[in-house]
Amino acid sequence: MSSHFLHDFLSPKSIAIYGANNTFGTTMGTMLLIRIINSNFKGKIFPIHLKLDTVLGYKAYKTIAEVPEVPDLVIIVLPPKVVPQVFKECGEKGVKKIVLISGGFRELIEDRSNTLTDEIIDISNSYGMRFTGPNCLGVYNSWIYPEDNGRLNTMMWREQSKRSKFSMASQSGTLASQLWLDAEYPDFSVGKVISVGNEANIDLVDFLEYFKDDEETDVIGLYIEEIKRGKQFLQLAKEVTLKKPIVAIYGGGSQAGNRAIKSHTGSIAGNIKIFDAMIKETGIIKIDYIEEFLDICSMLLTPNFPYPKGKRIGIITFAGGPGALIANNAERKGLIVPEFSESLQSKLKSMLPHTASWSNPIDITFDMNIFNLYINFPKILMKSGEIDIIIIYGAMGFQSMISLEQKNNRVSKHIELREDMRDRIDDMDKLVITPTIKNSQKYSVPVIYINPQSYANPWSKKIREHGGIVFQFWDRPVNCLAKICDYAEYRRNIKLKK
Amino acid sequence: MSSHFLHDFLSPKSIAIYGANNTFGTTMGTMLLIRIINSNFKGKIFPIHLKLDTVLGYKAYKTIAEVPEVPDLVIIVLPPKVVPQVFKECGEKGVKKIVLISGGFRELIEDRSNTLTDEIIDISNSYGMRFTGPNCLGVYNSWIYPEDNGRLNTMMWREQSKRSKFSMASQSGTLASQLWLDAEYPDFSVGKVISVGNEANIDLVDFLEYFKDDEETDVIGLYIEEIKRGKQFLQLAKEVTLKKPIVAIYGGGSQAGNRAIKSHTGSIAGNIKIFDAMIKETGIIKIDYIEEFLDICSMLLTPNFPYPKGKRIGIITFAGGPGALIANNAERKGLIVPEFSESLQSKLKSMLPHTASWSNPIDITFDMNIFNLYINFPKILMKSGEIDIIIIYGAMGFQSMISLEQKNNRVSKHIELREDMRDRIDDMDKLVITPTIKNSQKYSVPVIYINPQSYANPWSKKIREHGGIVFQFWDRPVNCLAKICDYAEYRRNIKLKK
Numbered sequence: 001m002s003s004h005f006l007h008d009f010l011s012p013k014s015i016a017i018y019g020a021n022n023t024f025g026t027t028m029g030t031m032l033l034i035r036i037i038n039s040n041f042k043g044k045i046f047p048i049h050l051k052l053d054t055v056l057g058y059k060a061y062k063t064i065a066e067v068p069e070v071p072d073l074v075i076i077v078l079p080p081k082v083v084p085q086v087f088k089e090c091g092e093k094g095v096k097k098i099v100l101i102s103g104g105f106r107e108l109i110e111d112r113s114n115t116l117t118d119e120i121i122d123i124s125n126s127y128g129m130r131f132t133g134p135n136c137l138g139v140y141n142s143w144i145y146p147e148d149n150g151r152l153n154t155m156m157w158r159e160q161s162k163r164s165k166f167s168m169a170s171q172s173g174t175l176a177s178q179l180w181l182d183a184e185y186p187d188f189s190v191g192k193v194i195s196v197g198n199e200a201n202i203d204l205v206d207f208l209e210y211f212k213d214d215e216e217t218d219v220i221g222l223y224i225e226e227i228k229r230g231k232q233f234l235q236l237a238k239e240v241t242l243k244k245p246i247v248a249i250y251g252g253g254s255q256a257g258n259r260a261i262k263s264h265t266g267s268i269a270g271n272i273k274i275f276d277a278m279i280k281e282t283g284i285i286k287i288d289y290i291e292e293f294l295d296i297c298s299m300l301l302t303p304n305f306p307y308p309k310g311k312r313i314g315i316i317t318f319a320g321g322p323g324a325l326i327a328n329n330a331e332r333k334g335l336i337v338p339e340f341s342e343s344l345q346s347k348l349k350s351m352l353p354h355t356a357s358w359s360n361p362i363d364i365t366f367d368m369n370i371f372n373l374y375i376n377f378p379k380i381l382m383k384s385g386e387i388d389i390i391i392i393y394g395a396m397g398f399q400s401m402i403s404l405e406q407k408n409n410r411v412s413k414h415i416e417l418r419e420d421m422r423d424r425i426d427d428m429d430k431l432v433i434t435p436t437i438k439n440s441q442k443y444s445v446p447v448i449y450i451n452p453q454s455y456a457n458p459w460s461k462k463i464r465e466h467g468g469i470v471f472q473f474w475d476r477p478v479n480c481l482a483k484i485c486d487y488a489e490y491r492r493n494i495k496l497k498k
Numbered sequence: 499m500s501s502h503f504l505h506d507f508l509s510p511k512s513i514a515i516y517g518a519n520n521t522f523g524t525t526m527g528t529m530l531l532i533r534i535i536n537s538n539f540k541g542k543i544f545p546i547h548l549k550l551d552t553v554l555g556y557k558a559y560k561t562i563a564e565v566p567e568v569p570d571l572v573i574i575v576l577p578p579k580v581v582p583q584v585f586k587e588c589g590e591k592g593v594k595k596i597v598l599i600s601g602g603f604r605e606l607i608e609d610r611s612n613t614l615t616d617e618i619i620d621i622s623n624s625y626g627m628r629f630t631g632p633n634c635l636g637v638y639n640s641w642i643y644p645e646d647n648g649r650l651n652t653m654m655w656r657e658q659s660k661r662s663k664f665s666m667a668s669q670s671g672t673l674a675s676q677l678w679l680d681a682e683y684p685d686f687s688v689g690k691v692i693s694v695g696n697e698a699n700i701d702l703v704d705f706l707e708y709f710k711d712d713e714e715t716d717v718i719g720l721y722i723e724e725i726k727r728g729k730q731f732l733q734l735a736k737e738v739t740l741k742k743p744i745v746a747i748y749g750g751g752s753q754a755g756n757r758a759i760k761s762h763t764g765s766i767a768g769n770i771k772i773f774d775a776m777i778k779e780t781g782i783i784k785i786d787y788i789e790e791f792l793d794i795c796s797m798l799l800t801p802n803f804p805y806p807k808g809k810r811i812g813i814i815t816f817a818g819g820p821g822a823l824i825a826n827n828a829e830r831k832g833l834i835v836p837e838f839s840e841s842l843q844s845k846l847k848s849m850l851p852h853t854a855s856w857s858n859p860i861d862i863t864f865d866m867n868i869f870n871l872y873i874n875f876p877k878i879l880m881k882s883g884e885i886d887i888i889i890i891y892g893a894m895g896f897q898s899m900i901s902l903e904q905k906n907n908r909v910s911k912h913i914e915l916r917e918d919m920r921d922r923i924d925d926m927d928k929l930v931i932t933p934t935i936k937n938s939q940k941y942s943v944p945v946i947y948i949n950p951q952s953y954a955n956p957w958s959k960k961i962r963e964h965g966g967i968v969f970q971f972w973d974r975p976v977n978c979l980a981k982i983c984d985y986a987e988y989r990r991n992i993k994l995k996k
Binding site: 028103104158170171172173174175176178179181182183184185223225249250251252253254255256257258259260261272288289290291315318319320321322323324325327328329330331332337339354355357359360361363365366394396452453454457472473474475476 | 972
C-alpha cells in the first residue's frame with residue numbers, strides 16, 4: 001500500500017513536530033512527542049520551537065525552513081490562529097502530509113462560516129498538501145516496521161505489546177486511543193488506528209479505500225459521528241464488506257448525542273433511523289455498545305474465524321442455569337436453539353449419565369468426562385449438521401481445580417489424586433482444545449467457550465492462543481454471534497445474487 | 499435470625515455428610531467436604547461411610563445412628579434410590595435439617611408422577627424434618643462467625659476473601675456458585691448463598707422470608723426458573739422491596755430455555771410475558787443479562803448508595819466520543835440527558851477552555867484541571883438541581899500517567915515534572931474522591947466513574963474503597979442506572995400512596 005497517499009501518514013521516515021517542549025503534563029504536543037519516542041519510532045524527529053534549542057533531547061529548529069530536509073510528515077499542536085501561517089511555511093518547504101492535532105477550528109464558529117477551516121483548506125490545496133484533522137490525535141501503526149516491533153504512536157497511552165490485523169478509523173481520537181488501556185481486555189492489540197478528527201481534508205472514505213486493499217488489515221473498525229461523502233462511503237463500504245468485515249459504532253442519533261457531537265467535531269449528526277437504514281444495505285456490522293464493539297472485533301480477528309452457515313446454536317453445558325439463560329438470550333437475539341433430532345438425541349443419551357439432558361441444551365450435569373465436553377459432543381454436533389454454532393459453558397482451568405488439592409494441608413494429606421488426571425494436566429490444552437478448533441474450521445462452525453473464572457484466566461488465554469474464542473460470561477458472545485450471523489447471511493446472499 | 503428455621507442450614511454447629519471419600523475428582527461429596535474443611539468451618543464434622551474408617555482425616559461412621567450426637571445439619575450426596583432409607587435413619591436419629599444434594603428425583607420421571615420425591619416429602623414430614631433440594635449445591639455463609647472470617651462453604655470453588663451483605667437464593671446451584679470465580683470482577687464477595695434446587699420442601703418464599711429481616715442482608719439476588727407458591731411470593735416480594743432491593747434473573751421464557759429448565763429442575767417454566775407481568779407490581783428489579791445482574795448488585799451494595807430522585811443524567815467527560823455514546827445509550831434506556839439551563843451553562847463556560855462544551859455533556863476536552871473534573875463540576879451539577887445522576891468519563895489513574903515519565907530513559911532525563919502534580923500524587927484519591935462521595939450522599943445523586951484502564955485497575959479499586967462506583971466502560975452502568983431509577987420511582991410511588 002506504499003503507493004496510496006495515506007502511506008506517509010502511517011509510515012513516515014521523518015517527522016517534524018510543532019508544539020512540544022520539555023515539561024511533562026502541560027501540553028498535548030509534549031505528550032505526543034513522548035509517545036512517538038517511546039514507541040521506538042526509528043525515523044528522524046525534528047521538533048520546531050521558537051525558543052528552545054533542544055526538545056526531549058532532539059535538536060530543535062526555529063522554523064520548518066531550517067530543518068535540513070523535507071520531512072515526510074508534519075504534526076501540528078498549536079493554537080488555531082497560528083495554524084494558517086504554519087501551513088504556508090510547510091507548503092513553502094515542500095511538505096506534503098500534515099497531521100493537524102489542534103482543535104478549535106470549526107467547533108467554535110456558531111454560524112458555521114468556518115473561515116479558519118476554509119483558509120487552511122485553501123492553503124493546503126494550493127501547495128498540494130493533504131492533512132488529517134483538525135481536532136484529531138494522529139496515528140498508531142504497529143506495522144510500520146513489518147519485521148520487528150517498532151511502532152509509530154502519537155495517541156496510545158499504553159504500550160501495545162502485540163499487534164493484530166485490526167485497523168480503525170475514528171472520528172473520536174480519545175475513543176480510539178482509550179479502548180486499549182487494559183492489558184487484559186480485549187485480548188488483541190490494534191494494528192493501525194487513525195484519528196480522523198473533523199475531516200477537513202481527509203475523511204472516512206479515504207481510509208476505507210486504504211484499508212480495503214491493505215494486507216495488514218483483516219477487520220475494520222469505525223467510530224462514526226457524521227459521514228461526509230455519503231454516496232461514496234456507501235458504495236465503498238459495500239465493496240469492502242464482501243472482503244473484510246466493517247464494524248461500526250455510531251455516536252449520533254439521540255438529542256443529547258447530537259448536541260455532544262456538534263460541540264465535539266462540529267458535525268451535524270443525524271437521526272439514528274436514517275443512519276441505520278443507510279448502512280443496512282452495506283453489510284456493515286453496526287454496534288450500539290462499546291464492549292460489543294470490542295467483543296465482535298475480537299471474535300472476527302480469531303485466526304481462520306469460521307463464519308457460521310446459519311443461525312442454529314447448539315449448547316453444551318455442565319450447569320442447567322447457564323444453559324437456560326444462554327438459550328433465552330439466543331432466541332431473544334434471533335438465533336435458533338433447535339431441539340435435536342431423535343437419532344442425535346439417542347446417540348447423546350447413550351454417552352451421558354441418566355440425570356443429564358440431551359435435547360439441546362446438552363446438560364452433562366456433574367459428569368466429569370471432559371473429553372465429551374471438549375471434544376466428542378462438539379464433534380457429534382458439527383457432524384450432525386443440525387447446528388451452525390456451538391457454545392460450551394464451563395471451560396474452566398484444570399490447574400486451578402487441581403490446585404485446590406494442594407492448598408490446604410488439613411485436606412491434601414488425606415487425598416489421592418487420580419493418576420490419569422495428574423499425568424495429563426500439563427498438556428490438557430493441546431489434548432482437548434486443538435482437535436475441536438480443527439473441527440470448528442473443517443465444519444465452519446464457530447465454537448465459543450465460556451470460562452467464568454475470568455476473561456484473562458490462564459486457561460482462557462491458552463484456549464485463545466490455540467485459536468479458540470473464550471468469554472467469561474455467556475450473554476455478550478451470543479449478542480455478537482447474532483450480529484455475525486446477519487453479516488454472514490448478507491455475504492451469502494450477495495454471492496448468490498452474483 | 500437465629501429463631502428462623504433456616505438458621506441451622508446457614509449456621510450449623512455440627513454437620514454429618516453422606517457421600518464423601520478420600521479420592522479427589524471422582525465424587526461430588528468429596529469435593530463438597532473439601533470445601534467445608536477449607537472454608538474454616540469450626541463446627542464438628544461427621545462423615546458417614548459404609549467402608550472407610552476416616553474420610554479426609556475425620557473419623558467416619560458406618561451409620562448416622564453411630565454418630566455421638568444429633569448433628570444440626572445433614573448433607574446427603576448419594577444416589578436417589580437410597581435416599582428414602584437415609585432420610586428414615588436421619589429421622590430416627592432426631593435430625594431436623596437436611597441438605598439433599600443428589601439430583602435425579604423429579605427430572606427423570608417423564609409423567610411427573612414423582613414417586614421418589616413424594617416419598618421423601620412424606621418421610622420428612624413424619625419426622626418433622628425440613629430439607630433443601632433435591633438437586634442442589636448446599637449453602638455458603640460468610641457470616642457464620644460474625645466476628646471473624648470463618649465460612650461455611652459447600653459450593654464455592656474460589657475462596658471469597660471479603661464478604662458483603664448480598665444474599666442470594668438460586669434455583670441453579672452452579673449458577674450461584676460460578677458467578678464468583680473471578681477475584682477481580684465483580685468487586686464484591688457474597689454474604690450468603692443458598693442453592694434451593696427442586697424445592698421439594700423449602701422454596702424461594704422461605705428464603706425471602708428469612709432474608710427480609712436478616713441484618714446481614716442488604717441486597718437480595720434471585721435466580722428463578724419457577725415460582726412454586728406464586729401468591730405468597732408476590733405478596734412477600736412487595737413487602738421486601740420496600741426495605742431491600744430484590745434483583746432477579748429469570749431462566750425461563752424461551753422455548754429452549756423452558757426445555758433446559760424442564761430437564762434441569764423438572765419445573766414447568768412459563769411464558770416470559772406472564773412472568774414479567776407478574777413481577778412488575780412487586781418492585782423486583784428484573785434482569786436479563788448475567789453481567790447486568792452482577793453490576794446492579796454491585797452498585798446497590800455501595801455503602802450508603804444514594805437512590806436517584808429522578809432520571810436526569812449529567813455527563814462530564816474529557817472525550818467527545820464517549821460523551822456522545824453515553825448520551826445515546828441513556829436516552830435509549832429511558833433516561834433523560836437535559837440541556838442545562840442558561841445560567842448553569844454560563845457558570846460552567848466561565849470555568850472551561852473555549853474549545854470545551856458545557857451544555858450536557860460537559861466535555862472538558864484536554865483541560866488538565868482534574869479538580870474541576872472530579873470535584874467542582876460534579877458539585878455544581880448536584881447543587882443546580884438540574885440532574886439526578888452523574889457519570890464521569892475519564893477517571894484514570896494518575897500514577898500510571900505519571901509513570902510514563904519514568905519509563906523511558908531517552909525521554910525522562912529531558913523532562914521536568916510540574917511540582918504541584920508530584921507533591922499531590924500519593925494522596926490524590928483522598929483529595930479528589932472523598933469530597934464528591936460525600937456530596938453524592940448529601941444530594942442523593944449517584945456518581946458513576948468510568949476508568950477505561952480496567953475494572954480492576956488500582957485507581958478504580960481506590961475509588962471503590964472510598965465508596966465510589968467505577969466501571970471500565972460506560973454502557974453497562976447506564977443500563978443498570980435505568981433499572982435502578984425505575985426501582986427508586988416504584989418505592990417513591992408506594993410511599994406517596996401511603
